[in-house]
Amino acid sequence: MGSFGIPLFPEQASTFARDVDALYFFIIAVSGFFALGVTVAVIVFGIVFRRRHAGEVGARIEGNLPLELAWSIIPTMISMVMFGWGASSYFHMRTPPAEALNIYAVGKQWMWKFQHLEGQREINELHVPVGRPVKVTITSEDVVHSLYLPSFRTKMDAIPGRYTHLWFEATKVGEYHIFCTEYCGTNHSGMIGTVVVMEPNDYQAWLAGGGVEGTLVERGQRLFQDLACGTCHLDTGKGRGPSLNDIVGKTVALADGSTAVVDEGYLRESIINSQAKIVQGYQPLMPAFQGLVSEDNLVALVEYVKSLSPQATTTAPAAATAPAAPAADPTKKK
Amino acid sequence: MLDTLKLPERHYLNNGHGLKSWLLTKDHKRIAIMYLISISVMFLIGGLFAAAVRVELMTPEGDLFLADTYNKMFTMHGVVMVFFFLIPSTPAVLGNFLIPPMIGAKDLAFPRINLLSLYLLWVGAAFFFYALFAGGVDTGWTFYTPFSSSASNSNVVPTALGAFISGFSSILTGLNFIVTIHRMRAPGLTWFRLPLFVWAHYATSLIQVLGTPVVAITIVMVAVERMFGFAIFDPVRGGDPVLFQHLFWFYSHPAVYIMILPAMGVISEVVSTFSRKTIFGYSFVAFSSLAIAVFGFLVWAHHLFVAGISTYSAMVFSFLSFAVAIPSAVKTFNWAATLYKGAISFETPMLYAYGFFGLFLIGGLTGLFLATLGVDIHVHDTYFVVAHFHYIMVGGAIMGYLGGLHFWWPKLTGRMYSEFFSRISAILVFVGFNLTFFPQFMLGYMGMPRRYHAYPDEFQVLNIMSSAGAAVLGVGYLLPVLYFLWSLKRGEVAGPNPWGASGLEWQMPSPPPTENFKEQPVVHGEPYEYTPHVAREANLV
Ligand code: HEM
Ligand SMILES: [Cu+2]
Numbered sequence: 001m002g003s004f005g006i007p008l009f010p011e012q013a014s015t016f017a018r019d020v021d022a023l024y025f026f027i028i029a030v031s032g033f034f035a036l037g038v039t040v041a042v043i044v045f046g047i048v049f050r051r052r053h054a055g056e057v058g059a060r061i062e063g064n065l066p067l068e069l070a071w072s073i074i075p076t077m078i079s080m081v082m083f084g085w086g087a088s089s090y091f092h093m094r095t096p097p098a099e100a101l102n103i104y105a106v107g108k109q110w111m112w113k114f115q116h117l118e119g120q121r122e123i124n125e126l127h128v129p130v131g132r133p134v135k136v137t138i139t140s141e142d143v144v145h146s147l148y149l150p151s152f153r154t155k156m157d158a159i160p161g162r163y164t165h166l167w168f169e170a171t172k173v174g175e176y177h178i179f180c181t182e183y184c185g186t187n188h189s190g191m192i193g194t195v196v197v198m199e200p201n202d203y204q205a206w207l208a209g210g211g212v213e214g215t216l217v218e219r220g221q222r223l224f225q226d227l228a229c230g231t232c233h234l235d236t237g238k239g240r241g242p243s244l245n246d247i248v249g250k251t252v253a254l255a256d257g258s259t260a261v262v263d264e265g266y267l268r269e270s271i272i273n274s275q276a277k278i279v280q281g282y283q284p285l286m287p288a289f290q291g292l293v294s295e296d297n298l299v300a301l302v303e304y305v306k307s308l309s310p311q312a313t314t315t316a317p318a319a320a321t322a323p324a325a326p327a328a329d330p331t332k333k334k
Numbered sequence: 335m336l337d338t339l340k341l342p343e344r345h346y347l348n349n350g351h352g353l354k355s356w357l358l359t360k361d362h363k364r365i366a367i368m369y370l371i372s373i374s375v376m377f378l379i380g381g382l383f384a385a386a387v388r389v390e391l392m393t394p395e396g397d398l399f400l401a402d403t404y405n406k407m408f409t410m411h412g413v414v415m416v417f418f419f420l421i422p423s424t425p426a427v428l429g430n431f432l433i434p435p436m437i438g439a440k441d442l443a444f445p446r447i448n449l450l451s452l453y454l455l456w457v458g459a460a461f462f463f464y465a466l467f468a469g470g471v472d473t474g475w476t477f478y479t480p481f482s483s484s485a486s487n488s489n490v491v492p493t494a495l496g497a498f499i500s501g502f503s504s505i506l507t508g509l510n511f512i513v514t515i516h517r518m519r520a521p522g523l524t525w526f527r528l529p530l531f532v533w534a535h536y537a538t539s540l541i542q543v544l545g546t547p548v549v550a551i552t553i554v555m556v557a558v559e560r561m562f563g564f565a566i567f568d569p570v571r572g573g574d575p576v577l578f579q580h581l582f583w584f585y586s587h588p589a590v591y592i593m594i595l596p597a598m599g600v601i602s603e604v605v606s607t608f609s610r611k612t613i614f615g616y617s618f619v620a621f622s623s624l625a626i627a628v629f630g631f632l633v634w635a636h637h638l639f640v641a642g643i644s645t646y647s648a649m650v651f652s653f654l655s656f657a658v659a660i661p662s663a664v665k666t667f668n669w670a671a672t673l674y675k676g677a678i679s680f681e682t683p684m685l686y687a688y689g690f691f692g693l694f695l696i697g698g699l700t701g702l703f704l705a706t707l708g709v710d711i712h713v714h715d716t717y718f719v720v721a722h723f724h725y726i727m728v729g730g731a732i733m734g735y736l737g738g739l740h741f742w743w744p745k746l747t748g749r750m751y752s753e754f755f756s757r758i759s760a761i762l763v764f765v766g767f768n769l770t771f772f773p774q775f776m777l778g779y780m781g782m783p784r785r786y787h788a789y790p791d792e793f794q795v796l797n798i799m800s801s802a803g804a805a806v807l808g809v810g811y812l813l814p815v816l817y818f819l820w821s822l823k824r825g826e827v828a829g830p831n832p833w834g835a836s837g838l839e840w841q842m843p844s845p846p847p848t849e850n851f852k853e854q855p856v857v858h859g860e861p862y863e864y865t866p867h868v869a870r871e872a873n874l875v
Contacts, residue, residue, distance in 0.1 A: 150781025
């Protein structure tokens with residue numbers, strides 16, 4: 001697994017890793033410079049100005065304004081470089097490309113469950129192709145967890161009741177750690193797993209080998225039928241609930257006069273607690289499915305509803321919420 | 335000359351005997367001593383929990399304790415150390431004892447409230463002990479919801495109430511200090527003649543008074559959710575789990591400055607005294623304390639960079655976190671400049687101050703890594719963060735506290751401790767500390783998450799180093815207990831001003847009489863004036 005055995009540095013296995021490590025070394029260099037400067041100063045002063053006889057007192061020096069300004073302003077400026085660099089790599093890490101592969105993760109005391117759009121479901125293992133951006137949409141079934149991929153230098157909290165996401169592009173075939181980094185109770189340190197980065201062909205073969213329940217959308221469709229969602233949500237828009245065709249990415253007007261953009265989080269909330277946001281012109285009739293649909297199944301339902309908005313969800317299984325693609329982002333390295 | 339020194343006949347320690355004379359005292363000095371004993375006991379207990387954690391982590395498998403037991407160990411370690419040791423430490427012991435004499439007053443403004451603060455700490459601790467003996471608590475000292483409010487089945491409510499009640503102890507102490515510093519300064523003691531120790535405590539008190547009520551309310555919300563089923567943080571019932579994190583850190587980030595600012599105050603006094611020189615840039619050091627207190631309230635969300643907050647708010651909080659680092663840097667530069675052309679000697683308190691420089695530098699500078707968004711995503715909630723805040727809170731705050739205790743011990747007790755053993759202990763603490771916590775930075779960057787009972791094999795070497803360091807550190811912390819106790823009976827008599835220091839508190843006899851000063855002192859000069867005459871009389875050993 002990776003280059004374990006060299007206990008200093010995690011493997012650089014994503015496009016972020018080099019950027020983050022370079023930033024890390026930059027800060028080490030700057031802080032090393034200041035730490036060394038102050039250390040040498042206090043040691044040298046301690047030796048040169050050591051007390052030589054009992055009655056000796058120090059010189060009366062009250063301060064020096066130019067010096068005070070210099071050592072306030074120069075560190076401020078240097079720290080702004082750190083801030084800018086850190087903020088730009090953060091922005092990059094928080095902005096998944098539109099063509100990213102979409103995978104769902106659900107944290108649960110004490111395991112990670114992953115679902116691929118093609119239907120594969122796995123526990124504590126995550127198979128991804130090398131060289132392709134992957135967006136992971138994350139939630140939790142119980143308490144807060146955090147999905148951490150140290151070799152990819154990224155992590156994101158899994159928060160019950162909402163979707164968060166992270167993305168990465170693996171650069172090296174191999175197996176890497178998955179950790180939970182938000183303390184979640186008894187077996188927190190057992191909530192670990194492995195990301196398996198594969199050649200694209202192997203990944204395709206792996207995908208083909210599973211998914212007895214059909215694709216995620218197919219599973220969602222079956223759930224949609226089993227839960228009788230279609231009795232109200234008619235395609236015609238004449239049902240007791242709004243039509244679900246072509247809604248993703250649109251802004252809907254709500255009964256209370258506000259508006260909301262339809263994304264995965266909105267869909268999820270509308271299923272488990274539809275009363276939270278009622279579309280204008282409709283009655284709050286829909287039952288709350290809170291507690292009746294597991295997070296895994298919610299994911300399938302959300303994907304199914306997304307599939308009803310073909311133009312919003314392009315052919316590639318990309319997220320409706322993904323902001324504009326930073327395709328030409330110069331910080332992105334292969 | 336040493337032989338001629340005698341303890342004063344009448345002083346605060348022998349003014350009244352028996353338990354009652356202590357428990358009902360209004361003397362800030364006696365209250366400080368009771369705080370000293372109380373928090374030393376808490377430090378010992380917190381240390382035992384830490385030892386248990388370090389022993390478990392020597393092997394990758396979770397083989398010594400059950401997972402639940404381990405989780406309780408680190409939780410109770412954190413709760414005890416933060417709420418019952420570090421927050422009270424320097425302010426309640428040294429601040430309590432020294433602020434009145436430093437400003438030429440007989441006592442704090444509200445002596446009875448001062449005693450009440452101590453009792454509140456005890457009541458809070460009683461709740462904690464109840465939780466401990468009823469089976470402990472396993473939420474981490476941060477009590478994150480919905481784990482603490484819905485999932486944990488340990489003793490969350492009594493522990494939370496313990497923290498809540500001890501919070502009021504802290505609020506009342508802060509209030510007392512603020513009023514005292516405003517109203518009771520000696521004639522001639524203007525704001526800019528105050529010792530920097532007093533400025534630091536003034537800033538600390540502001541945080542205590544403004545911040546602690548927020549965490550108190552937050553803790554009550556968790557308790558109410560647990561006991562009565564109100565939906566506040568539980569998302570299943572419409573609550574917001576992340577709201578807790580915002581509220582908690584709105585207090586707890588400033589609270590980390592409650593722990594470090596008083597220690598910074600100690601360092602200013604010690605550095606000035608042992609270099610016999612006024613503090614370089616007095617007003618910059620004084621105002622940086624206030625700047626820290628103010629900015630400290632504006633950076634809480636840097637604990638939430640991966641908790642789903644918006645990208646832009648993360649950027650704002652990152653920016654502000656860099657801003658809060660500047661006043662700390664300014665202080666450090668000023669201390670270093672103070673040494674220039676000083677008359678420096680290295681008695682134990684100064685060794686602690688030097689140790690503080692080294693450790694606080696590393697602690698503060700690693701804060702920059704965490705404030706940098708791109709890096710924090712990787713190291714958040716790993717051992718890197720654990721190492722960072724231990725460098726500050728143990729390396730910085732406890733070094734300051736211990737340095738201060740060694741500095742003022744002759745004032746507290748009238749006697750000197752063994753200079754030889756105290757130097758050894760200062761060195762052991764410094765070496766042991768670095769051995770314990772430096773490897774944790776590497777562990778964190780390698781990706782080892784915090785609060786892990788078991789871990790992958792490749793982390794073992796660094797964990798063993800850390801545990802070995804903890805053993806050295808433990809010895810370093812235990813030694814002072816021995817030589818301090820020994821000094822009470824056998825230590826040399828110290829005299830009023832063994833270090834040749836300039837503060838008003840050194841004009842009282844050691845130990846001081848209950849009323850501190852026979853006559854109201856009047857201040858004519860600037861702070862930190864050292865005259866060869868006073869210096870020669872110092873009976874440095
Ligand atoms: C000098 C400037 C400082 C900066 C820029 C800074 C920055 C940070 C940041 C960004 C974090 C969050 C890291 C994370 O959770 O991923 C953090 C954690 C922490 N810092 Fe600092 N810090 C500084 C100084 C201090 C000081 C002076 C103290 C204490 C006296 C302190 C105590 C802590 C504590 C207790 C935590 C984490 C607590 C926990 O998660 O349990 N820091 N610091
Ligand atoms: Cu903070």
